Amino acid sequence: MAQGEIIITPVSGKADRKAFVDLAYRLNADDPNWVPPLRMEAEELITPGKNPFFEHADVQLFLARRAGALVGRISAHIDLLAIAMDPSQGMGPGTGNWGLLEAENEAVAQALIGKAEEWLRGKGMTRVLAPLSMSIWEEPGQLVKGFDHPPTVMMGHQPKRYDDYINALSYQPAKVLNCFDLDITKEFPPLIQRIVLSGEKNAKIRIRKVDKSKFEQEAALILDILNDAWSDNWGFVPFSDAEILYAGKKFKPIVREDLIMVAEYEGEPVAFMMTLPDLNEKLKPMGGSLFPFNWAKLLLWLRNPKVRTMRVPLMGVRKRLQSSRLASQLAFMMIESIRRTSVQNYGSTRAEIGWILDDNQGMNAIAEAINSQINKSYVIYEKAL
Incomplete structure (x- = not known):
């Protein structure tokens, strides 16, 4: 294994879920406008049996490591209620999602997004809408305007570099969500x-x-x-x-x-x-x-x-x-x-x-x-x- 190789593995068990949650606090520690969620709520979001989203969704979380150190994370998921909707409303059959992206750099982000896409294709999905963390009712979308002030309750906040990473992978805007x-x-x-x-x-x-x-x-x-x-x-x-x-x-x-x-x-x-x-x-x-x-x-x-x-x-x-x-x-x-x-x-x-x-x-x-x-x-x- 090369020293710089990025290894991506599925999350399995409580220790991995804790590592998945902890990474966000480390990578966003220097952002004055990031609001740390309560850890108990962040863990609940990704835990089957606690978050009812899992009752109608197929979810896989992934962790990325380089030289043994944790360097990124992502979720890939298929909402069974969403794919049952009429395609004219944005979701519909064949549409999967990824979200909860955190990455140290562009190479890690590209590897993680690629892994999420691979997982979705393996489940028969033909299209991806992202980021959604995890349902449309939670924290939808990548922030593109308003980096200079904190989000309000139940809204997301991601660094601008993530938007650059997404655009570099041939993604196209589906919808813009504005706050006033x-x-x-x-x-x-x-x-x-x-x-x-x-x-x-x-x-x-x-x-x-x-x-x-x-x-x-x-x-x-x-x-x-x-x-x-x-x-x-x-x-x-x-x-x-x-x-x-x-x-x-x-x-x-x-x-x-x-x-x-x-x-x-x-x-x-x-x-x-x-x-x-x-x-x-x-x-x-x-x-x-x-x-x-x-x-x-x-x-x-x-x-x-x-x-x-x-x-x-x-x-x-x-x-x-x-x-x-x-x-x-x-x-x-x-x-x-x-x-x-x-x-x-x-x-x-x-x-x-x-x-x-x-x-x-x-x-x-x-x-x-x-x-x-x-x-x-x-x-x-x-x-x-």
């Missing part, structure tokens, strides 16, 4: 204020916060609207029942009743907007560990979170209303309600809305109407295998 920065200390433009005021005077419209004492029912309602609203969107993959339960358990500690709105029209819930305090602001200095005292700091913060940034990861309006003026009005009303609450109750000064597909005309129009600006962009690439 919004100064929430400022009132919205007069036209938007009038639209909101008109809605507030309409007896048929009710904007309400969720009831956390009925957490399971409210979560089911929101997911029902989400599945209807997003069902035709590019990249949409339905949640499994196990993933719904898992997401509810995971989000419950940071869910705030006054930050998740449901819009009702004539008594029927027809839209929702979810907003989360940016947990990354609290996690960043913790270095991925809750010990010895970070667990107490986090618990105290969760009781009464004060945070600079809010993130709006999800919003949806039932499909039958999406081309109507009512849809935009409900969106503006929910955004305004959460804007006021975020400033008054949480001391927030900015929000990040997204991700939003660059060709989603309706959502882009709403983002532009409230004077938000694109601050981060991610690309999901594709390649024929």
